[in-house]
Amino acid sequence: MAAIPTALYPVPAQAKEPETPPERVPAASEKLLAAKNVTLEYRTRERIVRATHDVSFDVYDGDRFVLLGPSGCGKSTLLKAVAGFIEPVAGSIELDGEVVRGPGADRIVVFQEFDQLPPWKTVLQNVAFPLRVARKMGRAEARERALHYLDKVGLARFADAYPHTLSGGMKQRVAIARALAMQPRVLLMDEPFAALDALTRRRMQEELLRLWDEAKLTLLFVTHSIEEALIVGNRILLLTPHPGRVRAELNSHQYTQDSTGRYEFQQSVARIHRLLFEEEIAR
Ligand SMILES: Nc1ncnc2c1ncn2[C@@H]1O[C@H](COP(=O)(O)OP(=O)(O)OP(=O)(O)O)[C@@H](O)[C@H]1O
Numbered sequence: 581m582a583a584i585p586t587a588l589y590p591v592p593a594q595a596k597e598p599e600t601p602p603e604r605v606p607a608a609s610e611k612l613l614a615a616k617n618v619t620l621e622y623r624t625r626e627r628i629v630r631a632t633h634d635v636s637f638d639v640y641d642g643d644r645f646v647l648l649g650p651s652g653c654g655k656s657t658l659l660k661a662v663a664g665f666i667e668p669v670a671g672s673i674e675l676d677g678e679v680v681r682g683p684g685a686d687r688i689v690v691f692q693e694f695d696q697l698p699p700w701k702t703v704l705q706n707v708a709f710p711l712r713v714a715r716k717m718g719r720a721e722a723r724e725r726a727l728h729y730l731d732k733v734g735l736a737r738f739a740d741a742y743p744h745t746l747s748g749g750m751k752q753r754v755a756i757a758r759a760l761a762m763q764p765r766v767l768l769m770d771e772p773f774a775a776l777d778a779l780t781r782r783r784m785q786e787e788l789l790r791l792w793d794e795a796k797l798t799l800l801f802v803t804h805s806i807e808e809a810l811i812v813g814n815r816i817l818l819l820t821p822h823p824g825r826v827r828a829e830l831n832s833h834q835y836t837q838d839s840t841g842r843y844e845f846q847q848s849v850a851r852i853h854r855l856l857f858e859e860e861i862a863r
């Protein structure tokens with residue numbers, strides 16, 4: 581088996597990915613998602629806004645792949661394209677070798693907003709409903725699976741509560757349980773913890789890593805926090821804005837929450853900051 585590098589290593593933008601990312605066990609790594617030279621645009625009445633230009637990346641089975649970059653670099657747009665809500669004007673997105681042509685239950689999104697749960701449904705109904713509709717499950721089976729995943733996020737006791745009675749963190753847990761219950765091929769998360777206080781955010785990051793480990797998830801996670809990217813991700817794609825382009829791809833599997841005070845972690849934060857901002861200004 582190839583040696584596992586532990587240092588952050590930027591690769592040139594759009595450099596061809598190695599077939600197996602170096603931090604993963606080669607035999608266990610299967611390419612799940614491939615974004616190939618993806619250009620995304622919004623057409624408004626006045627003009628065309630190019631959100632990303634020629635972005636390529638590969639996500640392997642079991643990855644915690646992070647899209648990191650400043651506001652406006654097209655992170656959410658890329659996630660929406662992977663979810664199938666937006667079609668690329670150039671390039672393609674493939675899941676398991678099939679071009680993504682629209683939304684599907686194999687890709688579920690968790691958003692930042694706390695109001696992503698229909699307020700007229702209880703917590704249990706919120707989690708069970710998509711199982712009944714998209715997975716065609718019977719009532720009892722959907723209920724059982726919903727309760728299983730609510731238990732996983734520590735909310736089984738709140739199954740009969742309505743969303744407005746929950747804190748922001750609890751609502752996000754319900755959204756995560758709802759997504760996990762669908763057992764998607766890849767879980768898409770768009771700044772899911774950005775609106776939480778620092779302590780809750782930390783706890784949720786920890787919990788997500790535990791769930792990733794337990795449920796053998798593949799994550800595509802969007803954030804503009806460098807620290808969060810290093811903690812949550814095993815691989816990070818750095819994007820620069822207007823339009824979003826790949827600046828570098830970094831390996832960050834070696835970091836956990838315990839790393840944050842360490843010199844090596846702080847060095848990585850500074851390095852990413854330089855890659856994203858200072859070198860961009862100099863160019
Ligand atoms: N509905 C829309 N219509 C027109 N332009 C849009 C629309 N949504 C996003 N954009 C533009 O596309 C670009 C990328 O936006 P996007 O929301 O993907 O960025 P982001 O990286 O997610 O930013 P943030 O960190 O602020 O969430 C921006 O220039 C934005 O103004």
Ligand SMILES: [Mg+2]
Pocket residue numbers: 655656657770
């Ligand atoms: Mg966004």
